Amino acid sequence: MARTPSKMLALGTTAADFFLPDTNSNEWKSFNDIKGNHGTVVMFICNHCPFVLHVIEEIVRVANDYRVQGIGFVAISSNDAIAYPDDAPEKMSEFAFHHKFGFPYLYDETQEVAKKYDAACTPDLYLFDAQNKLIYRGQLDDSRPKNGIPTNGNDLRNAIDSILYNRSVNPLQKPSVGCNIKWKNTL
Structure with missing residues (x-):
């Protein structure tokens, strides 16, 4: 497993729109379909990455x-499902059901959405405010496989709380670390 950090998209960036199939509902979803009244979390994940698991x-x-x-959530998998069949849409649906997702799990087959968000790894997390401006990107918390730190979601929770309680977001944000997105071979 390659340890790849987030690229840390510039704060203030406007959320890129998308229109992708939801493997949970078999409907297509856009950013506006999933956005929350107070903010939106866009997460790039996949089924097989040990960091995501x-x-x-x-x-x-x-x-x-x-x-x-009032916070919207969406997960997106952009991995090459041909080279990584565990990340195919039917497996995404099973993964979402098994883990009881209450949010859409979208398949980015062309990988264009991952490129728009400058996503680099799984998990890669982005929090946008009510005006669709990026206010947080990076890690869920300091926990990693085998580092002994329990997961608690503190980094993302603190950023969301900043929106809900009208506090300033800490500009010192740590990149997420995970498996690299499995890009398609374009040769």
């Missing part, structure tokens, strides 16, 4: 805690 339960807890407070 390590934090997926906490990601679902964070989503469950904050969706009722």
Whole structure:
């Protein structure tokens, strides 16, 4: 497993729109379909990455805690499903069901959405405010596989709380670390 850090998209960047199939509902979703009244979390994940598997339960807890407070959540897989069949749409649906996702899990087959967000790894997390401006990007928390730190979602939770309680967001943000996005061979 290659340890790849987030590229840390510039704060203030406007959320890129998308229109992707949801493997949970078989509907197509855009950014406006999933955005929350107070903010939106866009997460690049996949099914097989050990970094994602390590934090997926906490990601679902964070989503469950904050969706009722007007924060929208969406997960997107942009991995090459031909080279990595565990990340194919039918497997995404199984993964979402198994982990009890209460949010869409979209398939970015062309990988264009990952490129628009400058996503580099899984998990790679982005929090946009009510005006669709990026206010946080990076890690869920300091926990990594085998480092002994329990998952608690503190970094993302603190950023979301900043939106909800009208506090300034800490500009010192740590990149996420995970498996690299499995880009298609374009040769």
